Amino acid sequence: MNKNTPVKKLFLLTLFLFQSTLLLAQITVVNGTVIDAKNKKPLPYVSVAFAGTSTGTTTNADGRFFLQSVKAQSSLQVSFVGYKTVNFAIKPGAEQNVTIRLTAEPQALNEVIVKSQKKQKYSNKNNPAVELIRKVIENKEKNQPESYEFVEYRSYDKMQFSFLNVSSKLADKKFFKKYKFLIDNRDTTTIPGKNLLPFYLNEKVSHTFYRKNPEKKHTVVLGEKAVNFGPFVDSEGIGAYFKHMYSEINIYDNNVMLLTNQWLSPIAGVSPNFYKFFITDTVTTAGNEKLVELSFTPRNTADMLFEGMLYVTLDGNYAVQRAVLKANRNINLNFVKSMEVDLDFAKNTDGRYHLNKSTTLADFGFNKDKSGGLFGIRTITFDKFFINTPRPDAAYAGEAVVYMDEAKERNEQFWRENRLDTLSIAESKVYTNIDSLTRMPSYRRTADLLSLLVFGYKGFGKFEVGPANSFYSFNPVEGFRLRFGGRTTYDFSKRIFFETYAAYGFKDERWKYFLSSTYSLNAKSIYKFPQHYVRASFQRDTKIPGLNLDFVREDNFLLSFKRGNNDKYLYNDFYRFDYVREFENHFSYKFNFTKWTQEPAGSLYFNRLVNGALISDRYLTTSELSLNLRYAPYEQFYQGKMFRTPIISKYPIFNLYYTKGVKDLFGGQYGYDKLLGRIDKHFYLSVFGYADVALEAGHIFGKVPYPLLNIHRANQTYAYDVDSYNLMNFLEFVSDDYQAISIDQHFYGFFFNKIPLLKKLKWREVVSFKALYGGLRSENDPSLHPDLYQFPVDESGKPITYSLGSKPYIEGSVGIENIFKFIRLDLVKRFNYLDNPNVSEWGLRTRITFDF
Template identity: 30%
Template sequence: MTRILLILFLFIAQCSVSQTKVGGIVLDEAGEPVSFANVLFKDSSEGTITNDNGRFYMESDNTYSTLLVSFIGYETKEINLTAKVTYDMNIVLSESSEQLDEVVVYFGKTDKKNNPAIDILKKIWAKKRKNGVHMFKQYQYDKYEKVEFDLNTIDSALMKSRVFKGLEFVFNDLDTSRITGKTYLPIFLNETFSKVYGNNETAVVKEDVLGSKNSGFSNNQAIIAFIADLYSDYDIYDNYLKFFDKSFTSPLSRTGVDTYNYVLADSAFIDNKWCYNIIFYPRRKNELTFKGDFWVNDSTFAVKNINLAVTKSANINWVKEIYIEQEFDVVNDSVFLLTRDYMLSDFSFNKKENSRGVYGKRTTVYGDYKFDQPKPNEFYRAKTDPFDPLVLNKEDEFWEANRLESLNDDEKGIYKLLDTLKTVPKFKSYYNLVSILGSGYVEIDKWNLDLGDVYSIFGYNEAEGVRLRAGARTYFGQNDPWRLQAYLAYGFGDDKFKYGISGKWLVDKKSRFIVSGGKRRDIEQLGISLTATTDVLGRSIASSSVFTVGSNDRLTNIDLSTFNLELEPVTNFRIGVGGSYRSLSSALPNAFSLDYIDPTSPTGISSEIDQFDLTTILIYTPGKKTIGNGVERRDVNDNYSTLFLSYTNGVKNFLDSDFDYKKIQFSYTQPWQVGGLGRLLSTVEIGKTYGEVPLGLLNAIPGNQTFFSVYNTFSNLDFYEFVTDTYVSAHLEHNFNGRFFSRIPFMRKWNLREIVGLRGVWGELSDENRALSAPANIPLMAPNNKIYWEYSVGVGNILKILRIDFNFRGNYLENPGARSFGVTGSFGFHF
């Protein structure tokens, strides 16, 4: 700690322009930290709240001589500041000598009744729908956004470590955070200037990106997609604010009264408008909540500015701190407009005070608001390409004219620093390692080729034994209009090579007209999804699992050729038409047979299916956001629904195809944010096959014989245990995000998360299709007597990376080898 402070003071003397900096800890008379105490520069509206451990840090461009520290149940303390920089303050609050009501207030709990802060909050609720840009028919404004990443908590040990040997020059650009007081090293900066247009009558919004610039990673859409998903837009007036796939209760929400304590702390003129200052902090630990304060106008009850900080006890991984500032311009009695939004996230492996991590900072500034200027519908449909070279290569004059907030010296230095780092071999090695782990591919720039993916190298199944796979893809840039991809695999058990090759070509960017095709010869576990595979290069986890439940021997040789056309006439609505030819045969005939009755065969039985299909697919994903304009784009959100409709026509005799049939399938997947109760994921699937087809073309209900938790499968079903030609299935999975575990005292610190699941399926199999596959050596059963169902209870976030599900079978326990109970799990890095 001493070394950190030493470095802080050195750089304060050299770089800082702030006039007053304070930091320290607030304690009670027993020496216990006082969480959520209010710390304020006297005669100002500049303040902060202590964190869970009673610590605070604050700085201002102005000079102040007195600090005020207060908390409910304690005497307010005034501290004279004798220097512009005062760290390691040890502030002890004395219990209030006033007679207070019941101990509710004494222990920091505020009354829900007869509380002036809550009376003001109710008026905010009544007015909130009348505020902002949504009061006008049309609106437009300028938007400038900068996102920065910094390596934080820099000390002498880190400077001298082997990691930075040869890179010592980077420490010339150290500074201290005005929020946390920690040293940090800027390592990435992204700037974007755009114009936003909205029409409230038709509920459409258009954002034209006119300029985009970042330091050293201009072509890395993986980073840009991560940033876009990380810092999604939010509205403080919503009941819940979504960050990192978690719903935090807003302090302005109607449910906030049950979640937060509110205190009316002060009142003052801000921009010639009388405002109230309200402090809020959580009633309970380990919930997804904030601490902070806001100033609200006394007549419009529009928030003038607000500060929110996520409490360290909140059930969120890899994020030590989240701090948000928003400023609004109260135009008149009925209109307020967002002018500045600042968000800082401190990413770290743990939440200890001195742990190192990375700051992620987003600053968004809004300006030049205009209203009620109608534009034709065609205007909103035409959008700019944010990755157009003309957008990415703007001159310095453009940025000087359009930055709504100037860069400080640290931010200006990032561009120069990254240009230098890119020439250092050691930095290139670090960057390449992170890139491989993130994308799964090894970049070979001189060949315009990526090798991988590295996560598919090793596999195992009963047909192939140990399996090794190597692959590659062309890669000229993030917006390639075409891409070729291929792999070669070898099974040491069957002593055979397998391969797959595919190509895609984006013929027209505007309509996203894509031509694709490929060929694949491999071994696959079919029947793990209700839709037949047309993925030339994909491979299911069931085909490669080292450990399985029971015999995983119902594997299929597949020889697949495809040709497809795809069009996106309207954003997020795709139309696909194509043809596929596949040959299917059992990879282990003695254990699993695809035999069917074939009068044209000399034996009357055939073991291989040759089938040509024509397929039309409609996919609608309302609310889906993507980046990039190449043949492959990246998703930047996961809160959109997916509607899928497929019509397949099997054509007999064409290319010696065996069967004539028709199949229609529909699925609807919807994620639901259920406020403070977490996230629900739901899927409904319906399908029917018309005509007689053998086992290989029927719909097997997706079983799961692996030890992995796989959504949209039935964990206690074996592969091909149920086979149908008509089916209806539903899957529900709800993650409570620790809602209930956080209220159990001895479990709070573990930050576990509760997950429950319910899934069911009904289906039937016609007598004709049963008879056709009579030679097969597995029983053909369908859940037609009653709905087959399962349920599961799980615990997630074990050691931050592990999830375990306990799966229970609801019925059909009389089936041969039926599994009534099973345990599955998964690993992953989730916030």
């Protein structure tokens, strides 16, 4: 029987519903509140679990909890520091609401003395809370899992995203009636006071092995399951981005990555300088463990700092037994209405503690006062935690993370047996609901339209047209320019990809076009990591010499608006062959052959002197062989079927380029060698924000005309480009040897947060610095060798192209970002070479960015 026949589908659906009914008949669901038996006040952060199991949770700030099991459970175990542990009877296999009363069992500790002081100014000196946190800091190293020779554990990672507070009346509206099955799947128990409509779910079960000497951490993914939004939406890219926002948190690290930002940990070495600490309670647990409740708050509530509580042991280890981390409402954080991280630790066999469960919750919205938006929850649960138990070397061998072959094909039995946390009823329906949604024509039409608006492409099954923002542009050489193009999709072929476009300039009356064919050698999309493909292409088009803007395509409509005179172009013919190979360790290489023919356009020309006579060449042809070596350790991507974008991380990226020009090969006119090296590094600077630093150097061996020299990246648009010189003119500087440094520092409001008006506006400071050293050897100087192409001049005969002299080109900027949450505005200053024609010492540039 064909698996796609309606009969088979009906059979599978009936079987699924039958199995689901049997499972639901055993589900035990408990909604409840835990209160103090004496004063009837709700108790937050109480541990509640099904007795005799690892399935548990904690109460929220209102004392509420939700717990669910696919098995018939008969008892809850409820425990909280300072209270008697109770076993509370429940009805097996039923849904119920309960109120649990805990009786206080306080025990004073002799080790800590709490004194009341009236309105005394906070100080670190002689402060018992600060003395205690310093003890925690002193003992950080031994409380890390990496302090053991061997560590092994299993983890269950669940990520869920939901629409927040969707009205039940929405399903009654005409347009949404067809989506009623989605809208009715709301969850009102997981987060008391909020209703969640889950639309994304990802589950992963892993087994991790750690060895200290030689150090190696190896994680085997046993199973992974996620919703699939269909061909129009990048499900894997969404998942990668969500995981990047909700990074795994280690409270013992000096800095914690969360929501793409770096937060200073409350137990970082310098935390007493940025946090205020208070001893707010001293308790003894049911297991006779002595703890201190240590509350903390930022000294400046707008800085990227947590507030919350730490529960610290007094057994000599000064370990964190529990942590609650929250974002203050006044923090300079975009689109986040609230955020909370709960960390629970369990005792090891040696008396120290390991992370047992991590829960991260965040409420997203454009307006903090609105009730709608998105709500994300990531829960990581650990079990089978073994210390100092060595395994064979094979357990630590291989890449840091590997997937078992069947990891993404696990059946429901696997998930029932390996989930360390339960799914809510709403979560359990997400997979089937989204699958049903992707089959609806109305969804496909909407997703297709969004794809055009966001990515610029309109799909037609096996082919898609775009990008839309390049259909129309204009420039002084081509005048009004129209372009139309597209590419094949994954539905056309999983191994062969074609891309093409045609463009026409109404002023120069010339056609431009591009055609490429790519063949995947590893049976994966060419956009998937690791890449392994060959590509052949031909392109005939215009280009501004030295243009290399990172924010826009060259024929994008926005690029049409430029400052100053800009009529020196090139017509280029590129015949290219590329071979690309990436490896799992994130080392890659690219081999390339290019036959490149350049033709001057506009007011540009190729003039040289031969025996005293001026000759104008129409074409310059070169044949180049090149090799690019790249190493980007631990690099991750947002990957879609037709794109991928690197995720910014703390790890450096190394690039080494070698190009050899071969004379007389396919008409090549010059022989030369080019060497270029570059290092990019993103530095996280904790409360001081972050800095992007780039170091670059290049050298050309051989005698070449100026179009083959290093034409340094200039920018004559009004947009700020991080990787170009924003007050340098196109074609202004060339060199055959250079070194460059670029620093782009983002302070994330560290200074503005201390100024009341700017603090309220949530603006952020940004500073940049760029310096370019370089030179031109005499053999490549056309004033000494007139047989080389002469440097271009303006209409009055004054040169516009120069070599760098004894001083570097320097420019810098100070700016404000986060204006209206997405605009950056820079005041840029050029510090030297101000006598060159048509240059500006100052300029205002803008850039659109979206950051948390």
